Amino acid sequence: xxxxxxxxxxxxxxxxxxxxxxxxxxxxxxxxxxxNDWMPDAYRRTLVRQISQHxxxxxVGMLPEGNWITRAPSLKRKVALLAKxxxxxxxxxxxxxxxxxxxxxxxxxxxxxxxGKAKYSSIFNYPTLTxxxxxxxxxxxDGAAIMNQIPLCRCSYGPYAxxxxxxxxxxxxxxxxxxxxxxxxxxxxxEQKAMAQDALNRWWWPCLMxxxxxxxxxxxxxxxxxxxxxxxxxDDLRQKFIDATVPQAHYLGLTIPDKELAYDxxxxxxxxxxxxxxxxxxxxxxxxxxxxxxxxxxxxxxxxGAWVREAALAYAQKRRAxxxxxxxxxx
Amino acid sequence: xxxxxxxxxxxxxxxRSGLAHKHCGSLHAADAEMALQAxxxxxxxxxxxxxxxxxxxxxxxxxxxxxKDELFEPALSxxxxxxxxxxxxxxxxxx
Numbered sequence: 001x002x003x004x005x006x007x008x009x010x011x012x013x014x015x016x017x018x019x020x021x022x023x024x025x026x027x028x029x030x031x032x033x034x035x036n037d038w039m040p041d042a043y044r045r046t047l048v049r050q051i052s053q054h055x056x057x058x059x060v061g062m063l064p065e066g067n068w069i070t071r072a073p074s075l076k077r078k079v080a081l082l083a084k085x086x087x088x089x090x091x092x093x094x095x096x097x098x099x100x101x102x103x104x105x106x107x108x109x110x111x112x113x114x115x116g117k118a119k120y121s122s123i124f125n126y127p128t129l130t131x132x133x134x135x136x137x138x139x140x141x142d143g144a145a146i147m148n149q150i151p152l153c154r155c156s157y158g159p160y161a162x163x164x165x166x167x168x169x170x171x172x173x174x175x176x177x178x179x180x181x182x183x184x185x186x187x188x189x190x191e192q193k194a195m196a197q198d199a200l201n202r203w204w205w206p207c208l209m210x211x212x213x214x215x216x217x218x219x220x221x222x223x224x225x226x227x228x229x230x231x232x233x234x235d236d237l238r239q240k241f242i243d244a245t246v247p248q249a250h251y252l253g254l255t256i257p258d259k260e261l262a263y264d265x266x267x268x269x270x271x272x273x274x275x276x277x278x279x280x281x282x283x284x285x286x287x288x289x290x291x292x293x294x295x296x297x298x299x300x301x302x303x304x305g306a307w308v309r310e311a312a313l314a315y316a317q318k319r320r321a322x323x324x325x326x327x328x329x330x331x
Numbered sequence: 332x333x334x335x336x337x338x339x340x341x342x343x344x345x346x347r348s349g350l351a352h353k354h355c356g357s358l359h360a361a362d363a364e365m366a367l368q369a370x371x372x373x374x375x376x377x378x379x380x381x382x383x384x385x386x387x388x389x390x391x392x393x394x395x396x397x398x399k400d401e402l403f404e405p406a407l408s409x410x411x412x413x414x415x416x417x418x419x420x421x422x423x424x425x426x
Contacts, residue, residue, distance in 0.1 A: 036396045083376075090373050097357045100339070106359055107336055163356075170377075309337065312361035319362065 027228050032158035035101040043227055044102050047157050050229065051099040056113045056120040058092035060294050064128040065137060073131060080177050081134060087174065091167045098159040114299050122280060123210050125288030132185055132192075132199035138178015140200075140207040140245065146171050147241045148211065151231035179248065186252040193253070200249065201257040208272070209280040211238040217277075239269055246270045339388040340366040342373075344380035352384050360385075 019038050026033065033039055062085050069085065072078035096106055112118035123141055128134065149171065152164040185196035212218060212234040224230035232240075249256050260273030282288070337359035343352035355374050360366035366385040375383070394402060410416050419426050 034396070036393065038396075086372075086376065090376065093358060093373050094356055100357075105336070166356075309361075312365060313335075313337065316362035316365075 024226070027156045027226075030156075030228070032161065033156050034158045042223075046224065046227070046229065047160065048099055048102050048104050051095055051102075051160055052104070052109045052112070053119050053121075055092045055095035055099060055109065056118055057124065058088050058095060059113075060120045060124045060298060061141075062088045062092075063294055063297050064124055064126070064290075065134060067128050068131060068134050071131070072134075077134075077181070084138070084174050084177065087170050091170070094163040094166060095160075098157075098163045101159045110302065114295075114302055116286075116295060119284065121210060122283040122288060123206050124294060125283050125291045126202070126206055127290050129202075130195050130199060132182070132195040133203070135178050135181030135185060135196065136199035136203040138174050138176075139182050139248070140178070140203050141210070142171055142174040142178060143245060144207045144210045144241050146175060147237050147244070151237075152229075154228070154231060156228040182252055182254075186254060196252065197254050200254050204257050205275065205279075206283075208238055208242070208275055209277075209283075211235075211241065213277065213280070214275075242270050242272060337361055340370070340385045341388050341391060342366075342370040343384040343386070344370075344374060345382040346380050347378065352382065355379070357388060 020040055023033070023037075023039060023043075033043075065081060065085050065088070069078065069081055072081050096109060099109060100106055109118070113120070128137070146168065149164055149168050153161055153168055155161045155164065182196050182199075185192040187193075215221070215233045215235045218234055221230060221233060246256060246261070258273045260271070262271050263269075264271050283291070286292075338361075339357055340360055340363075341357050342355055344355050345352045358366065358369050358373055360369050363385060367383060370383050370385055374380075406412075
């Protein structure tokens, strides 16, 4: 669904060897780095961390929306939401597969998530209280995700870039279905419009936080930019999202919950008031409204599915053994 | 041979335009049948194709990136393998 700029890069990232120089030259020439190519350890570690956090976010991101599948207001909305949640599962799987090309196993990655050692986007630690939240998530959360993800389609690491191309194609449906839900509510009864406004009020600021800390506090962007993993700064992407979204909110007849929001003629950008970064840090550190519930749900799903994985493996083994025995008998 | 984890499979899909099967990603599955079903769910949700191949990743033999120069460099100097290397007078027309 989206990535978040959470990624720190170790300091020993500057490797002076000739291999490192050749690697950087290839990146500078916009060539793709592929799984078996030589790469600096720090590049590999950075990618494993970023891609797996992205994958975890897709998987955890199914939970807030899954909450409304059985209560969608019509069959049309229900099939769309089901398809969207299924897409998020697919996105998680594409991304885990991309991470695995860097010599880390699926079990290891899932283990890190379930042990609470891996991060995922803070946005999914907020609850979906009303149906309008499903509209707001599609419009705003997926909208922010698209802003973040489009530059990743040109990421220097081939498998990640290819996964992102696929994901971006599918995200567009997510955002449009969300906006359509908001539009329907905004044109509905006063109560429905109030519900849409309430959802915007609750999701606006957490969505702006999805782009990560301000550039002034983000120490690790330089190396990621040199490696062409990151193409735009957190603040630049955030501004792009704000400029795209404010007019969409106005079209809905809704109010962005920011008294300081104003259009700046000189720069041609919408200027926002201060973001509460203390809240961002609190939610990221586990203190959001739903952190514990999300982890509980993921662990339960993993444990409840254990017998299925074991049975499938046992069945495959039994069939393989039977086939081999038949071959021996035939000889 | 006993596996503790679901093995990895590579997925190839023939698009509806009738082109060759093309690699589109990978997935984990206990056996070939489940790999096919999972490939259908993960990689063809929007009519991406009409035929799927799944191949155990362990069965794929790949060229070594370290051999890239000796494998592929010679082709670059053989410009006489391309049609534009040969001069045909304009009067002859399109060939």
